Amino acid sequence: MARIVVAEVCPGCGSLDVRATEPRWFRVDLDRRGDLDQGWIDSLEFACRDCHLVWD
Incomplete structure (x- = not known):
């Protein structure tokens, strides 16, 4: 089985x-x-270490 990794x-x-x-x-x-x-405990938040933008 092939696995795909996405950055x-x-x-x-x-x-x-x-x-x-x-x-x-x-x-x-x-x-x-x-x-x-309340349904949000499993959400992920992403943050850029270069420009400090945060998104989910």
Whole structure:
């Protein structure tokens, strides 16, 4: 099976020096997640280290 890897490219400056982060600073324990999570805990946020643009 072939695997394809895609690099995230900054939409502002075209740099490949991009980092990915999860916007929340903690993870909710799975058994309590339904009580606290509003559906955005698994989203990723990208930030360019060159021009500092942030996008998701």
